[in-house]
Amino acid sequence: MSTTTDPQGGTFRLSMLLNDTRYRSMTLQAIAAIVLALALLYLYSNLAANLRAAGLNISFAFLGSPAGYDINQTLIDYNSQSTNLRAAVVGVLNTLLVAFLACVTATVFGVLAGVLRLSNNWLVSKLMAFYVEIFRNIPVLIWIVIIFTIMIAVLPGPRAFRGDDATSSMLFDLFAFTNRGVYVPGPYFTRGIGGEGGSIINWLLVIVVLVGSLFATRAVTARANNIQAATGVRPKTLWTNLAIWFVPIIALLFILGLSWDVPALKGFNFAGGIKVGGPLIALWFALSIYTGAFIAENVRAGIQAVSKGQTEAASALGLRPNRVMSLVVLPQALRVIIPPLISQYLNITKNSSLAIAVGYADITATLGGITLNQTGRAIECVLLLMLFYLVISLLISAFMNVYNNSMKLKER
Amino acid sequence: MSDAHAHSVAFVRETSLPPAPPPVAETGIVKWLRENLFATWANGLLTVASLYVIYLILSATMPWFFNGVWIASSLAECREILDGTTGGCFAVLTERWNQLLFGFTYPNELYWRPSLAFVMLFAALAPVLFFDLPRKLLIFTGLYPFIAYWLIWGGSILVPLFALVGFIVGYVVYVRLEKTSFAAGFFGGVGAALVTWAIGGYITPFLSGVLALEAVPSRNMGGYMLNMMLGVTCVSLSLPIGIALALGRQSSMPLIKWICVIFIEFVRGVPLITLLFVANVMLAYFFPPGTGVDLFLRVVIMITLFSSAYIAEVIRGGLAALPKGQYEAADSLGLDYPQAMRLIILPQALKISIPGIVNIAVGLFKDTTLVSVISMFDILGMIRGPILASTDWNGVYWELLGFACVVFFVVCYSISQYSQWLERRLATDHR
Amino acid sequence: MKKSVLFGALTVAGLAAGAAAAGTLDDVKARGKLNCGVTTGLVGFAAPDANGEWKGFDVAVCRAVAAAVLGDPSAVEFVPTTGKTRFTALASGEIDMLARNTTWTFSRDVDLKFEFTGVNYYDGQGFMVPKELGVSSAKDLDGATVCIQTGTTTELNLADFFRANNISYEPVPIETNAEAQQQYLAGACDVYTTDASGLAATRATFENPGEHILLPEIVSKEPLGPLVRHGDNEWADVVRWTLNALITAEELGVSSANVAEMASSTNNPEVARLLGTEGELGSMLGLEADWAKRAIETQGNYGEIFAKNIGEETPIGLSRGLNAQWTDGGLLYSPPFR
Structure with a gap:
């Protein structure tokens, strides 16, 4: 037996390392390992030599020292005495914020444009084709710069709102569109728990109530389904559901004394309300409208990938066109649309690093920008920056794999 | 019966009526309008809305465009000429076109060199893009990188010549040795090429005056030329690396597979801008002390790594799309791995991947504008830096950005149109 | 070697591996070019003109060093650097010296291991506001939106100033001067802050410079000067004394117009030492005897450079202000040439 599988057993020659398929892969891998190790060693020795020559060292101690600079958009408490690490966290949150917002709006733009491009309306479909081609074929960085310039140059500065001969005025006296950002009324509680202005507990309370309503409506729907299954008659649930949604939350907001903080011109800027900064808007809008063009193509491809027979079959069953779309075409198209959609989300997250062009304080601008400049710790900062993006994209890919597996065509 | 019937009818037309024209609503332009623009009331509403949008866009841009000033030496002069009317100040383009295209430090009298290289690029690309052209033209494609290098950077022709000779020697050795085994041929070829280059490296410094064009350091390259150079160089360099990575990722050898997987996923996971930061602030530390590898080369290295990871994924898709039978057929013919790949698998897989590769190429070309963030003066860098900062043209945004949009759109749109044409041509199924 | 040959074949021929241990001075002489890091464009200090020729105050320092070392003021390769890249460029050897309005601070000198070779401009961080805002002091800026050019010590000074005065502000960090201008002029920020010299340079490019004022507060000390890598003292000496030569020349009344005449006919021993007609100062630096003469001849003395560029x-x-000679009540004080 052994002689057939190992005819030359025992007489091992060196040339067999390359010519014998049993050993060749081992040899090649060993060579690869050695080459890789040598290459890494070479790079490392260069790095060490260069750092020694420059008298530098690799140290992450700077993360614990005060950052010393201010950031204009902070989702958590931050001041110039906070540490560099906290500045980086502020940046991370800002990155995630703009990425999330842009993903939502890009999907809306993309789905709208993709569906409208397939519209029977000649003008609309041509217009959408124009939108898609224009945005797909011009670099996103140019779009970011253009949209930021439009914001800066077209919207009025807060100065224009001042005085009796003001050239600009607020929309409904509630919203102010300035080239520093958009100011909208912000909610607050006058009778909130934990003092005026409201602590985070109030908002938690609101969320708890909303989640409660969600579960309650689900229960109502489940009950309706049961009754329908048992008797064939579906009880009306609309009014019950509406009541469950609205009554508790309105009552709660009334008890807490919800009120709106309307922005007003005060000193140099508008004060009060919520400010959505200009850089955020420019980046958000540019990323959404650019990526929207790509998503539109994905959506179009997805819808066209559903074979015509499906539409015809659905029509033959007597479904109306919009039900054909929602019940037959879209569910099948989603299977094709979602994977590229998620990789577009990934692209948005990565492209948000271009925030640096408009001065939005994302992770690239805090950790990879000002912190890097002030501490001079280039290697450490860039490594941390790459690590962050890597973690984000690995998380998204992992999610995508899970989704793909669950959406796979289940064949019998 | 028939008789009676015949008499009960007072009149029988003996000639047929001329066909009546169809109702107005069902013909010509009206029908087209009805079907395509006003099929339903919602559709009509959409049409009106679209018309309004088009009107808004045109009314904003047309006066600005047609009323534009093309000759002036500064924005102030431009505004004087316009005298309060709406109009673009395109004089900035006529005055600074050379900086936008070539950067501000490329010597004026040498513009013909990159321009010639650009024209020759079409000749070199033609046989690659259009399969019907005679295959002999590929020789020029092979020579092109060396000619273009010589034209753009200048210096002695010996440098690119020796590089070329190295490739030729390597190829000859490869062909000779390939008969015994692919590995021997491959490594022998690489070795021979390196030896040739080493010899060339010793010889060229002494003959630096031979057929020398005026040398231009790469720091002086800028403008749209820089985008072009980065795009073309990085895409062409990343193709072979991408193929190797894709094959490596499919390999049965776990170590090689994992090296490729980690590399690809790492590069795809980080934004290009961080890789450019690496090129800009980190990479210099990884070269041997004292070698000042210039920024252009560092950026080329990083962008090439970046795009090769994406191209690898596209080609992996092509490889995965091949039916298993193809691999088994190659095996059953007794072909070894390199032969099977070269003769059977890759030609088909690459054909499937071409549209994907073209997409990556377009994306990469657009991404070359990111180098403006790391203080390289590509077209966007020129606009945002020296031109807008100059006293004369401080404030001319739309004209300059519009110009950048136009040049990118022309190139990217033609490439994507080509890609669609190719897809139609390559579609040999579903007939 | 193979690697470098490969690179050489692929790219610029001048990439041959240099000897790592050689001093910067020898490197520069062997290369025949000085690699000098400058800003990406700040009119008056370092900016390419319409023909792509670099002009400015910092540029003149580079050219003076090139003239002293190589005898040719045009033998300079200007490397534009941003606030982010300048220190890496210097530390990694991409540039030989950095003349890019860089503030001399403790941590840069000690922690980042650089050697500041003197001060060519005494500056301080200031504020520019539109006149119509009616602000007369930086302390009135409570709640203002402030455009900051990033990459220098500006952000930190600003944070310290507002913190110390207990007033609030909203920072808008901007990478390049051109974009800061754009935002400031469009009213996206109320105040623009950077070094006072930079503000003056920026205001000069405005359509109506008269509509903007610089506030009287100078919130920081910004001694700007050229710097080199730590540990290469010979090279640091060359850069330091070239700068000193320019300053001393003004003090002694040597200018580009009379330097040739002074060199041949001076009775002042210090002038003679400076211009190399007496003593061995040049060879002590490893340069030729007329090193300083060449620098002054081509670029002029400090006063001329100042007057020509800014x-x-x-x-x-x-105005000269702090940057006048010590004899005129300024801070410029060069050690003696002896």
């Missing part, structure tokens, strides 16, 4: 006659219109 002085009151230029659109930037800076």
Whole structure:
């Protein structure tokens, strides 16, 4: 037996390392390992030599020292005495914020444009084709710069709102569109728990109530389904559901004394309300409208990938066109649309690093920008920056794999 | 019966009526309008809305465009000429076109060199893009990188010549040795090429005056030329690396597979801008002390790594799309791995991947504008830096950005149109 | 070696591996070019003109060093650097010296291991506001939106100033001067802050410079000067004494117009030592005897460089102020040439 599988057993020659398929892969891998190790060693020795020559060292101690600079958009408490690490966290949150917002709006733009491009309306479909081609074929960085310039140059500065001969005025006296950002009324509680202005507990309370309503409506729907299954008659649930949604939350907001903080011109800027900064808007809008063009193509491809027979079959069953779309075409198209959609989300997250062009304080601008400049710790900062993006994209890919597996065509 | 019937009818037309024209609503332009623009009331509403949008866009841009000033030496002069009317100040383009295209430090009298290289690029690309052209033209494609290098950077022709000779020697050795085994041929070829280059490296410094064009350091390259150079160089360099990575990722050898997987996923996971930061602030530390590898080369290295990871994924898709039978057929013919790949698998897989590769190429070309963030003066860098900062043209945004949009759109749109044409041509199924 | 040959074949021929241990001075001489890091464009200090020729105050320092070392003021390769890249460029050897309005601070000198070779401009961080805002002091800026050019010590000074005065502000960090201008002029920020000299240079490029004022507060000390890598003292000496030569020349009344005449006919021993007609100062530095003469001849003395690039006659219109000679009540004080 052994002689057939190992005819030359025992007489091992060196040339067999390359010519014998049993050993060749081992040899090649060993060579690869050695080459890789040598290459890494070479790079490392260069790095060490260069750092020694420059008298530098690799140290992450700077993360614990005060950052010393201010950031204009902070989702958590931050001041110039906070540490560099906290500045980086502020940046991370800002990155995630703009990425999330842009993903939502890009999907809306993309789905709208993709569906409208397939519209029977000649003008609309041509217009959408124009939108898609224009945005797909011009670099996103140019779009970011253009949209930021439009914001800066077209919207009025807060100065224009001042005085009796003001050239600009607020929309409904509630919203102010300035080239520093958009100011909208912000909610607050006058009778909130934990003092005026409201602590985070109030908002938690609101969320708890909303989640409660969600579960309650689900229960109502489940009950309706049961009754329908048992008797064939579906009880009306609309009014019950509406009541469950609205009554508790309105009552709660009334008890807490919800009120709106309307922005007003005060000193140099508008004060009060919520400010959505200009850089955020420019980046958000540019990323959404650019990526929207790509998503539109994905959506179009997805819808066209559903074979015509499906539409015809659905029509033959007597479904109306919009039900054909929602019940037959879209569910099948989603299977094709979602994977590229998620990789577009990934692209948005990565492209948000271009925030640096408009001065939005994302992770690239805090950790990879000002912190890097002030501490001079280039290697450490860039490594941390790459690590962050890597973690984000690995998380998204992992999610995508899970989704793909669950959406796979289940064949019998 | 028939008789009676015949008499009960007072009149029988003996000639047929001329066909009546169809109702107005069902013909010509009206029908087209009805079907395509006003099929339903919602559709009509959409049409009106679209018309309004088009009107808004045109009314904003047309006066600005047609009323534009093309000759002036500064924005102030431009505004004087316009005298309060709406109009673009395109004089900035006529005055600074050379900086936008070539950067501000490329010597004026040498513009013909990159321009010639650009024209020759079409000749070199033609046989690659259009399969019907005679295959002999590929020789020029092979020579092109060396000619273009010589034209753009200048210096002695010996440098690119020796590089070329190295490739030729390597190829000859490869062909000779390939008969015994692919590995021997491959490594022998690489070795021979390196030896040739080493010899060339010793010889060229002494003959630096031979057929020398005026040398231009790469720091002086800028403008749209820089985008072009980065795009073309990085895409062409990343193709072979991408193929190797894709094959490596499919390999049965776990170590090689994992090296490729980690590399690809790492590069795809980080934004290009961080890789450019690496090129800009980190990479210099990884070269041997004292070698000042210039920024252009560092950026080329990083962008090439970046795009090769994406191209690898596209080609992996092509490889995965091949039916298993193809691999088994190659095996059953007794072909070894390199032969099977070269003769059977890759030609088909690459054909499937071409549209994907073209997409990556377009994306990469657009991404070359990111180098403006790391203080390289590509077209966007020129606009945002020296031109807008100059006293004369401080404030001319739309004209300059519009110009950048136009040049990118022309190139990217033609490439994507080509890609669609190719897809139609390559579609040999579903007939 | 193979690697470098490969690179050489692929790219610029001049990439041959240099000897790592050689001093920067020898490197520069062997290369025949000085690699000098400058800003990406700040009119008056370092900016390419319409023909792509670099001009400015910092540029003149580079050219003076090139003239002293290589005898040719045009043998300079200007490497534009941003606030982010300048230190890496210097530390990694991409540039030989950095003349890019860089503030001399403790941590840069000690922690980042650089050697500041003197001060060529005493500056301080200032504020520019539109006149119509009616602000007369930086302390009135409570709640203002402030455009900051990033990459220098500006952000930190600003944070410290507002913190110390207990007033609030909203920072808008901007990478390049051109974009800061754009935002400031469009009213996206109320105040623009950077070094006072930079503000003056920026204001000079405005359509109506008269509509903007610089506030009286100078919130920081910004001694700007050229710097080199730590540990290469010979090279640091060359850069330091070239700068000192320019300053001393002004003090002694040597200018580009009379330097040739002075060199041949001076009775002042210090002038003779400076211009190399007496003593061995040049060879002590490893340069030729007329090193300083060449620098002064081509670039002029400190006063001439100042007047030509940023002085009151230029659109930037800076007065000498702190940057006058010590004899005129300024801070410029060069150690003696002896």
